[in-house]
Amino acid sequence: MHQRRYTTLGMLAASVALNAMATAMVNAQEASTHSLEGKVIGVTVIGTDHHWDLMAYRGQIDQLEELGAEVIALDAGRNDQTQISQIQTLIAQQPDAILEQLGNIDVLDPWLQRITDAGIPLFTVDTSTPHAINNTTSNNYNIGAELALQMMQDMGAEGKIAVFNGFQSVPVCKIRYDQLMYVLESYPNVEVIQPELRDVIPNTVQQAYSDTNDVLTQHGPDSGLKAIWACWDVPTIGASQAISDAGRTDVKAYGVDGSPEFVEMVADPDSPAGAVVAQQPYEIGRQAARNVAAYLNGEDVPPFTFVSAVLINKQNAGEVAGPFLPQAGDGAQ
Amino acid sequence: MTTTIDAPNGREGQLNSGNLSKLAIRLGAFAAFAGIVIYFAIAARGFTSPFNLTNIVEQSTILGLLAFGVTVVFIGTGTDVQRGGIDLSIAANAGLCAAVYAVLMRQGFGDAVSIVAAIATGMIIGLLNGLAVVTLRIIPLLATLAVMNIAAGLELVLTENTVIPVQSPLLQVIAFGRFLGISTLAWCFIVISVLLIWALQYSPLGLRLYAVGGHHEAARAAGIRTGRYVYAAYIFAGFMAGVTSILIVSRLSASTTGTGLMLLPILAAALLGTVFSRRFIPTIGGTLLAALFIGVLANGFQLLGISSYWVAGVQGVLILCVVAMTSFAKRD
Known part of the structure; x- marks a missing residue:
């Protein structure tokens, strides 16, 4: 008995120590003052038309410039x-490193290989x-499972879900979708x-609104439809609006990223937005830039760096949604 | 007496000034192109490296080949956008052909069948354009706009708006192969350009097509079956969409959405090309230069560190200037 207690205490102590180490590591990285003076760094992104993309892009550029890079x-x-x-063209420019953010992996991979073939260190964001030497991202395995479990809880582990699945070619979306499916294996009464559904870019919100409308028409209040899921939260903005406009209170929308508009909906008790896992894209961008600096200054860099994300639901929105709301300002997340 | 002598002199003077302004614009276009290239060569590090120059040709290939399709339509129907012909469907058509190719490849049909099917799809869409413009006599601007929507819709049906990855040894050769230091894509651009310059500028077929586009009634009076030539021009544009779609898939290793967004640069290259010709008419050589010009701008801007946001805007301003100058000179 004592032995067991000591073991438990020992594990607890080890866990606390590990946590402290992890925190120390993050702090050390945050405090990193590696210089990038005289270095040229390329940053390539597929687009910046969404809040997440723009914040991560800005985070990289701001941090790289602060460290002295061109x-x-x-x-x-x-x-x-x-x-x-x-x-x-970037490969022809021979920068000291390249940071690549999001995009279709099937399209990108042969070209990312050409970057490394040209001897240019490659870092990725999401x-x-x-x-890549390092991918800075959120823990999308956790994000996918956490959001799926929240949805199961809200649904009472039974009913129907409409899923937007247009971006299997974007790795983070595939991970979140796969995690959803993994969680659903434990809940046979959920269909x-x-x-x-297929979410699209551009016209994401409009298309999601119209697709959700169709789903709501086909699946009336007695159908068992309880949730709309997407691997990001721009389609869920359209979905939530469609649910509201249809006057339905039996269906909720779930997404990932933390776009201020959707977080605001989740924080609103009357909105059908159920939950969102909010990430810190600006910090992800800055962390990716710090990883480049560490690597170019001769330090070892791990294959991936996770920046923490927060699950915001109807219950905890009052406490945790604050920094992600529109009035919190762009640089906050 | 004075008037009879003065009149022809006056007309001659007008003609001369017209010719002079055309010459000035043409030389100005060449000078601007050369000036920009020289500026980039001096100011942009790495611009003149053989690797970068090949990159420019490679990056201009898809735009250039699709612009060739529109150029042939312009040649066969005249460049007047309101009354003449135009093919607004070409970019969406290329997207559809890429989707057909990718879907068939995924189903295991192999390169030969898939390529033939993609090109056939492009030509059928071209035929549809011909049917709408020649047989149904719908204004080309509206007819090809409608066909553009048909093609874009069919692409969505086939792909469900997703990326369809494709791999094959042939695609690998097209995307990354090299011969005599020049990439396969660049070779495609060079060979197709030479063939088309010969076919349109030096063969009887090309001359008849110019006759049809230059003066429809006169060509008909001379015994040319004009309708057939217009049909052929649209079908050829569809053929180019089919051929180019294979290159698009090879470069992206997939069929992706968004090929339709290339329409404006394609039209820009085809219209800009007229400035490089002697009489401001569409020519393959002119379009080739225009496509390279657009490629040089994007490449040079990036090398100079000018924000990528400026590229589209500056391209737009250049196009506006060129189109304005051309129509001004034509009025003269």
Whole structure:
């Protein structure tokens, strides 16, 4: 008995020590003053038309410039061909490192390989690829599972879900979707409506509004439909509006990212927005830049760095949603 | 007496000034192109490296080939956007062809069948344009706009608006292969350009197509079946959409949405191309230069560290200037 108690206490102590170490590591990274003076760093992103994308992009540029780097910042305007051309020219420019943020992995991977083939260190933001030295992101495995479990709780573990699944080619979306499906394996009374919905870019909100309207028409109040899920939270803005406009109180929307508009909806007790996992894109961008600085100053950099994310639901919104709301300012997250 | 002598002199003077202004604009266009290239060569580090120059050609290939399709439509129907012909469907058509190719490849049909199907799809869309413009006599601007929507809709049906990844040894060769130090994509651009310059500027077929576009009634009076040539021009544009779609898929390793967004740069290249020709008419050589010009701008801006946000805006201003100058000179 004593032995067990000591073991438990020992584990607890070890866990506290590990946590303290982890915190210390994060603090050490945050306090990093590695200089990038005289270095040229390329930053390539697929687009900046959404809050998350723009914040992460700005975070990288701000931190790189603060550390003294010359930044070649390239926004492909959500066009794959433009991004490929920009990467191709970037390789010819031979920068000291390249940071790549989001995009379709099937399109990008051969070109990311060309970056490493050219001897340029590659770092990614929210994009897992074997070609990158480090990927700075949120823990999307946790995010996917946490959001799915919150949804199960709200649904009472039974009913139907309409799922937006248009971005399997974006790695973080695939992880969150796979985690949802994994959680659903434990809840046989929950059914995903087929065919799944397709979220789109551009016109994400409008299209999601119209698709949700169709789903609500097909699945009336007695159908068991209780949730709309998306791997990000721009479609869920449209979905929530459609649910509100249809006067339905039996359906809630769930998403990821922490776009201020959607967080505001979750914080509103009357809105059908159920929950959101809010990330810190600006901090993710800054952390990615610090990783580049550490690497170029001869330090070892781990294959991935996670920046924490927060689950915001109807119950805890009052306490935790504050920094993610629109009036909190852009730089806060 | 004085008037009879003065009149022809006056007309001659007008003609001369017209010709002079055309010459000035044409030389100005060449000088601007050359000036920008020289400026980039001096100011932008790495611009003149062989690797970068090949990059520019490669990056201009897809735009250039699709602009060739529109150029052929312009040649066969005249460049007057309101009364002449235009193909607004070409970018959406290329997107549809890429989707057909990718879907068939995913289903295991292999390159040969998939490529033939993609090109056939492009030509059918071209045929549809011809049917709407020639047989149904719908204004080309509206007819091809409608066909653009049909093509874009079919692409969505096929892909469900998702990315369809494709891999094959052939695509690998097209995307990353090199011969004599020049990439396969660049070779495609060079070879197709040479073939088209020959076919349109030097073959009887090309001359007849110019006759049809230059003066429809006169060509008909001379015994040319004008309708067939207009049909052929649209079908050829569809053919180019099909061929280019394979290159698009090879470059992106997938069929992706958003190919339709290329429409404006394509039209810009085809219209800009007229400035590089002697009589301000559409030519393959002119379009080739215009596509390279647009490619040089994007590349040079990036090398100079000018924000990518400026590229589209400056391209737009240049196009506006060129189109304004051209129509001004034509009025003269």
